[in-house]
Amino acid sequence: MSALVWFRNDLRLLDNDAVLQACQNHQHVHFLVTPTLQQYVEHDWSLVKWDLYQRQMNQLGHDLADLGHTLHIHTLNKFADCSAFLTDFCSAQQVESIYFNREYPLDEVNRDQAVIAALQSNNVQVNTCDSNLLVAPEQIKNGKGEYYKVFTPFFKVWLQRIRENGVPAPYARNILQASSERSLAFEEVHLSLPEYPSELIPGLANSALTEPLQTSSEWPVGEATIRKLAQQFVREQSMEYKKQRDFPSIKGTSRLSAYFEIGAVSPRVAAHLLQRLSPEFPDGLPEGSHTWLSELAWREFYQHLMFHEPRLAKGQPFQVEQANFPWQTDVQKFAAWCNGRTGFPIVDAGMRELNNTGWMHNRVRMIVASFLVKDLHINWQWGERYFMRRLIDGSFSANNGGWQWSAGTGTDAAPYFRVFNPTSQGEKFDPSGRYIRKWLHELTDVPDKQVHTPHEWLRQASFLDESAHRYPPQIVDHKDAREHFIATFKQVKNAE
Numbered sequence: 001m002s003a004l005v006w007f008r009n010d011l012r013l014l015d016n017d018a019v020l021q022a023c024q025n026h027q028h029v030h031f032l033v034t035p036t037l038q039q040y041v042e043h044d045w046s047l048v049k050w051d052l053y054q055r056q057m058n059q060l061g062h063d064l065a066d067l068g069h070t071l072h073i074h075t076l077n078k079f080a081d082c083s084a085f086l087t088d089f090c091s092a093q094q095v096e097s098i099y100f101n102r103e104y105p106l107d108e109v110n111r112d113q114a115v116i117a118a119l120q121s122n123n124v125q126v127n128t129c130d131s132n133l134l135v136a137p138e139q140i141k142n143g144k145g146e147y148y149k150v151f152t153p154f155f156k157v158w159l160q161r162i163r164e165n166g167v168p169a170p171y172a173r174n175i176l177q178a179s180s181e182r183s184l185a186f187e188e189v190h191l192s193l194p195e196y197p198s199e200l201i202p203g204l205a206n207s208a209l210t211e212p213l214q215t216s217s218e219w220p221v222g223e224a225t226i227r228k229l230a231q232q233f234v235r236e237q238s239m240e241y242k243k244q245r246d247f248p249s250i251k252g253t254s255r256l257s258a259y260f261e262i263g264a265v266s267p268r269v270a271a272h273l274l275q276r277l278s279p280e281f282p283d284g285l286p287e288g289s290h291t292w293l294s295e296l297a298w299r300e301f302y303q304h305l306m307f308h309e310p311r312l313a314k315g316q317p318f319q320v321e322q323a324n325f326p327w328q329t330d331v332q333k334f335a336a337w338c339n340g341r342t343g344f345p346i347v348d349a350g351m352r353e354l355n356n357t358g359w360m361h362n363r364v365r366m367i368v369a370s371f372l373v374k375d376l377h378i379n380w381q382w383g384e385r386y387f388m389r390r391l392i393d394g395s396f397s398a399n400n401g402g403w404q405w406s407a408g409t410g411t412d413a414a415p416y417f418r419v420f421n422p423t424s425q426g427e428k429f430d431p432s433g434r435y436i437r438k439w440l441h442e443l444t445d446v447p448d449k450q451v452h453t454p455h456e457w458l459r460q461a462s463f464l465d466e467s468a469h470r471y472p473p474q475i476v477d478h479k480d481a482r483e484h485f486i487a488t489f490k491q492v493k494n495a496e
């Protein structure tokens with residue numbers, strides 16, 4: 001009899017409890033990935049995220065083969081296909097125990113419940129782990145036994161749990177090495193996602209939008225490489241994180257989000273690296289590193305929230321009354337936002353960074369999200385979807401959390417009356433316009449002083465150079481839009 005490790009969003013061998021426990025408890029272990037392609041399309045996976053996932057999956061296949069193990073890759077359509085496939089697999093391979101790491105959004109929870117029921121009725125023992133989080137959702141409750149809706153008290157208890165639990169040393173790979181004698185060959189798979197529906201939202205064809213990026217080749221894969229990136233960041237940069245993280249022209253953040261999302265690196269590995277900066281970890285860290293740790297906690301806060309509030313996975317705002325907000329459905333303005341042609345330089349630079357690289361700096365994510373919702377009055381769910389279709393780190397929970405935070409509809413969100421002024425945000429966080437000019441070639445020649453409000457300078461320059469006309473005029477009046485948003489939000493809130 002044997003065991004099975006079922007990989008999903010945990011494409012790694014190191015610090016993977018499913019791998020560790022299966023190898024500790026069984027002589028013979030199978031390894032399996034089941035990409036569910038149609039489901040990924042329904043969940044709006046971007047092509048670039050899928051490409052990264054697939055490259056890391058193939059690398060995992062090579063890593064296992066080097067250790068004498070086979071990674072089985074079996075393509076399925078939907079989550080609903082998993083139960084029948086796993087039941088057949090387990091009976092054909094005489095699997096007595098299966099191990100996997102939990103995922104927390106509703107569809108994933110439902111998939112796993114169906115799998116667990118099917119396998120248990122076939123006498124397969126099911127073992128679930130939580131090694132994609134430092135603290136599992138059930139471990140954080142307030143005095144009334146409820147989950148936390150506000151981040152600060154959540155963070156306090158989260159730190160306390162880390163103090164109590166410690167951070168176990170992540171060395172599953174040694175266990176695998178001990179059980180292997182020879183290298184095997186591994187044949188890579190190269191799969192395409194099925195076609196997306198032709199419209200992103202009703203009335204807006206995909207063809208009206210900037211072509212999505214398909215290749216993730218700028219992002220290295222392989223656990224050892226990714227771990228080095230994490231190590232480099234924590235050792236050399238995390239201390240400066242608090243000072244640098246808000247400036248998009250500086251590489252002041254870790255850029256690990258896509259790797260956390262597919263599980264190519266675990267938060268426990270990150271915690272171990274931080275521990276080297278402070279023996280009293282999670283206490284005693286340099287201020288910047290502590291702030292970075294708090295971002296890992298935000299990641300977990302939103303995953304816990306998804307788990308405890310399944311309605312969030314059904315497209316509902318956390319603040320239910322905001323479902324009645326009279327959103328505008330101007331697809332032209334939405335397309336201008338998506339394509340980085342709103343006439344607001346920091347917004348356009350952010351959207352073009354996203355379209356060109358699959359990633360966007362966090363400060364700029366907040367600015368473009370606020371602009372879509374509070375200036376254009378367009379439903380945050382349109383933005384949420386567009387982000388998922390373009391981001392390499394698209395994460396249902398972090399993205400939903402980020403959008404609801406920005407829209408003021410979330411739990412512990414930015415207050416609705418806090419409306420970012422896109423011009424002064426640009427001036428504050430990209431003072432010399434270095435980031436803006438990197439992405440907006442139309443503004444290459446605009447002097448620093450005018451780069452955040454370039455239209456007058458461009459108008460004058462256009463006498464000399466026709467190309468100065470190419471940057472679009474502003475599509476909205478910020479002051480009016482802000483007032484209208486605040487008044488409407490208040491009205492909806494008070495109507496309850």
Ligand SMILES: Cc1cc2nc3c(=O)[nH]c(=O)nc-3n(C[C@H](O)[C@H](O)[C@H](O)COP(=O)(O)OP(=O)(O)OC[C@H]3O[C@@H](n4cnc5c(N)ncnc54)[C@H](O)[C@@H]3O)c2cc1C
Binds near residue numbers: 365399
């Ligand atoms: C509208 C909006 C949408 C977002 N969508 C996503 C998304 O789809 N996927 C995603 O991973 N993050 C998302 N974020 C959060 C954040 O912008 C990214 O995690 C961050 O920019 C990734 O860059 P980094 O790896 O350099 O982060 P760092 O600053 O180095 O942070 C370290 C890690 O902490 C986590 N993290 C950081 N900030 C947040 C946050 N606010 N919420 C949750 N986790 C966080 C990420 O895993 C990140 O890799 C979104 C934020 C906003 C405002």
